[in-house]
Amino acid sequence: MDLSDVASRDSQTALLLVYTDRGAEILETEFNEWYDEEHIPQRLLFPGCTRASRYRAIDSKPPSWTALYHLDSPEIPESREWCQLNEQASDNEKTILASIPIVTRSTYTMFHDSHAKDIPHQIISAGKVACIVHLQIKSRDLDVLLDSSREQADLEAKFKLWHRNFITRGVSTTPGWVRSTMYTRYSGKDMKTTPELKIAMDCHLLVIHEWDENGDAMEISKLEANVAAQTQIWEKEILCDVTRETRIFSLHKEW
DSSP: OOEEEEEOTTOOOEEEEEEEEOTTTSOHHHHHHHIIIIIHHHHHTSTTEEEEEEEEEOSSOSOOEEEEEEESOTTGGGSHHHHHHHHTOOHHHHHHHHHOSEEEEEEEEEEEEEEETTOGGGSSSOOSEEEEEEEEEEEOOHHHHHSHHHHHHHHHHHHHHHIIIIIIHHHTTSTTEEEEEEEEEEEEEEEEOOHHHHHHHTOSEEEEEEESSOOOHHHHHHHHHHHHHHHHHHHHHHTEEEEEEEEEEEEEEEO
């Protein structure tokens, strides 16, 4: 499939990714009614929050839910006005937020977007299946570790180029593929998290692959196993370590 590539190194197009789990105290119907009818619609009224989607995990890993907010700027979720939304929350929202065991978020700026040329009508719509990959690159070279800023940036630049030209092009050949987007982390807030989830949320790079038809979690897992193997080869060649945490979700609703 032909790719249409959009380089966005200087773009302020941003993403707010939020993981949640309802826990045992909140019924799923109550949780979804609050999220779908109160929480997200309120944030979509905020200037610069252009669209949103919610996904349910299909990989049997916690947390079970993620929400994606597309923003004009990564500074929006850090603004005083956005934070005031929590202060203005209803009693129902305050009760639910106090009860759920996991609420953690990170904000990202888009680095690069690749999408299928032959299905332009899908560019705005959320993919029906999303594979979310958190990535952290660390050199094995002691000199790089001791003087990390510039060398780390160079290492990440090499990885981004390799990932776009090799991994994304490979993923794009799978049936139903819509888009692969790479982001760099801007900031984060661990309201309620776990040690494993914190490692993923602290990763500096984020890649989201999307498909326009309901996929099989097992098939996507096989694809990810192949990507992991290819990444290990790259690690050996470049003398670095790549932390990868992969999640697979099915679309619940988009706005």
